[in-house]
Amino acid sequence: MPELLPRARASSESIFSQMSRLALQHGAVNLGQGFPSDAPPAFLLDAARGALGRWDQYAPPAGLPILRDAIGTDLGVDGADVVVTSGATEALNVLALSLYGPGDEVLMLEPVFDVYLPQARLSGARPVTVPMRLDDVSGWTLDMDALQAAVTPQTRAILLNSPFNPTGTVFTPAECAELVALARAHDLWIISDEVYDELYFGDKPTSFRTLAPERTFTVGSAGKRLEATGWRVGWIACPPGLAPMLAAIRQNGSFCAPTPFQVAVAAALPLARESGFYEGLRAGYGQRMSLLASGLRQLGATVFVPSGTYFLTxxxxxxxADTLVRQAGVAVIPGAAFYAQHAAPDGLLRLAFCKSQPEIERALDSLSRYAVQTPA
Structure with a gap:
């Protein structure tokens, strides 16, 4: 019998799926996988109900024009330069297949979101990670000197995530300018994963496309913005003129994102902006983040307060992570899951606070009882 290729045989259950499975098995509160407990906003659900039965067939591979235009208006780009994808994960994969290949290197920061590495390898390229610095006082910081030293003649692109999952870092305007200068000096593409662009707790993050529109591909997610991660509607805002080529690549994958959900997101994006939905989302998550951070500190944890996303480390x-889900009844993600080429900081965990306040309170209560049962 023929055998599967090594890349297929080497694949395994992701740590996120594994921890969600263990959470169900042990009746644990799931602060591991980053899906919200809250329902999507009513205006999004109403728009989806109106689309079902009317918009049920294939959409163009680049996306419905009404959604491309809505995304373009929201981001301040031409809708013709937007490609709609089946979630941000597909967007990142389309970019990996389009921008680099055998013999190329892709720079990314570690801790690194799990799909970045295999997508680079499946394209034939070599991922090169540069570790963020972590200090108990100053938290996570960018090591610009190390990033510059990692560039080689084979480097083709730099993949950045701000707000940054899992660290919660939001790069400052000065850091963004330095990163753009690095990309221009070495003629690199910038892939900017901005799925948490509306989930921040201070100044609005700087988008790399505003600094280097000629080389930046911005990845976005309706699922993250609108509390609907299962709808699988994402996008790529491309440098001018490149969207048709990316659309041609993605038509060989999922072909199109779900059509009725595209219609719903097109209607919802301006409503979310006009109604103050994002401000309410940030306020609610900020309260839950403070609750979780305070509770963890009382239990002896060193907490690195995020500037964005809905995760804290x-x-x-x-x-x-293994003992917490099995013995304490709380599922989290081990920090080591985000490291492949460098050692993870000792004792590092990632916790999601996109859960309801009662769930977070129940998790803290379980951790408190566990701490009493297992004194240091």
């Missing part, structure tokens, strides 16, 4: 000298 923390270190605890006596906790591991």
């Amino acid at each position: 923390a270190r605890h000298p006596h906790w591991t």
